Amino acid sequence: MAEMVLVGNFLEAAVRSATPLGFAALGALIAERAGVVNIGIEGSLVCGAFASFVVAGLLGPEVGFLAGGLAGMSLGLVFAVFVVALRAQQIIVGAAVSMLGLGLTASLHRIAVSSTGPGAPISTFLPLQVPVLSGIPVFGQAFISQPVTTYLLYALFPLVGWGLYRTVGGIALRAVGEQPSAAVSAGHSPARIQCAALLACGFLSGLGGATLVVAQTGIYSDGMSAGRGYIAMAIVALGRWTPRGVAAGALIFGGVSALQFLTQAVNWRVPYTIVLATPYLLTLVAMAALRGTRVAPAALGQTLNRP
């Protein structure tokens, strides 16, 4: 019985750590299927976290969550302007946009602290119990005793999957990522599609950052995104650029950070930092093992000729 509680606690923590990663990775998936590598996600995450903290303190966590998404989306817009309209190199723009997000939030946070003092913790979303389902041993404790934002993420995965594979827009988006000229021949505008994908990516990443604040900690600290934007890109690669794979990849990365609690509980002798490095190594091995089976979008990272 004690073991089952321990496993349940561990899985609950894994899902909690996986939620912000899942939002950001879903955003990264949409952008990469449209052929864009966006390492500016890190900036969207931290902006989402900051905006949600400020707005949630005034208007409550629901509005704060939405504000986080919009803040992330505005940074996604900056990225889109440079990559799609000005056709600049994606990696460079991404690095600059990440710096912009981290610098802006750090400055604004200090300004806010120096004028009004450190913000008090905001009220967060509490775990929402679902009748019957939450009572299932282990599973219920792990997956159905989460804040409402996590349930939103559960719904988003099949929704994005349906959008990417079953709608005209989604098929056009994947065509842009594979063979932009074919998409043009079919009457689609790669620029418009990539723009839309990047805005969606920014919005979802912003929601991921907001989750950290309004559904977990209730406070903001500088750089609290802590590299999750880059982890999101690893998750997409590990998940072989499919929604289902991304969901599994987010759970794996979430599970590894939740091992922190488990190693303390069962007093493991394995150095925790080594455990933390394993999902990155796992991603590298998975990518190496995929040699020959081409799964990444063919036009990923290419700068398109015609805007």
Add this chain to the structure above:
Amino acid sequence: MKPNMASLLASTGVVTCALAVVALGIAAAGYDLSGAARAAVEGAVGSPFAVLSATLKRTAPFLMLGLAVAVAFRAGVLNIGAEGQFLAGAAAACAVGLFATPVLGRATLLLEIAAGMVAGACWAGIAALLKRRFAVAEVVSTLLLNFVAANVVAYLVRGPLQEPTGAYPQSSMLEPIARLPLLIDGQRLHAGFPIALILALATWWFFRSTAAGFRFRMTGSGRAAAASAGLINVNAVQMHALIASGAIAGLAGACEITGVTYVLYEGLSPGYGYTAIAVAMLGGLHPLAIVASATLFGALGAGADAMQRNAGVPAGFAVVAAALVVLGVLAIPRTLRLLRPAWPGRP
């Protein structure tokens, strides 16, 4: 690709505009702008101490890492793993310094530098191998290896390299004979700075006057053309470029630990490897122009610290300024068609 008058003007314009925007932001946030500006200028260039111990001390890692990024990018390899290669170099130099000093004495320093370069090259070599044998894109692998390196450093400073008392997550201090000499008494500028300058000259000469440098540039300008018209083994060239880039980044790590910190700890690099992309960009990937852009970033960092310390203005504004500089440099050739650096993957 020579830095001409137009590109120099454009870069100066971008830097001026970025600083102006940030100054507006500082004023709009209600800070005393003239006080902040005075603190920043004094902190960066106001005294010999500011120039030597703040600005130029910071310039050394920016310059070496900027060169590392440029070497890879000029050959069309998107190495965004300078951060991890820097950490690998620093960790290796620290390990050698701690264990070899009692045996080798003065000669330890050379071994530390060599170990740093080898470790950086090996760390980049993993990505090169994954690219060559398993077709893993270096953009992803170098980025992932940054996090592996950070976790390895975190492990080392809590395990094999931890200081004897075990109270802090950091290594013991390197012995004075295992450190890079300081250039001027009472100043913190160390021998890593002239090493970086020599490296910049060497890189410039390599790209300008050697056949291998020509092959690097050809490969970066167009893989297909280099392979068919130039009879260049582009895969081998890109692998060499990535490993050379890693060696330079490892050298930067070794110089930082033997010249500045003397101990290994987790936050050794506050994102130097990512800032280096901006440094290389602003310098148009030209080794000599990177000397100028690295100095600018060094001054920006020193000024921002002084501004936060003496005028209470958040140092985050300097990060915003750096980001705006990069975005400005990217925007200008597109909007004004003045600057045309050879970019991998550019139409």
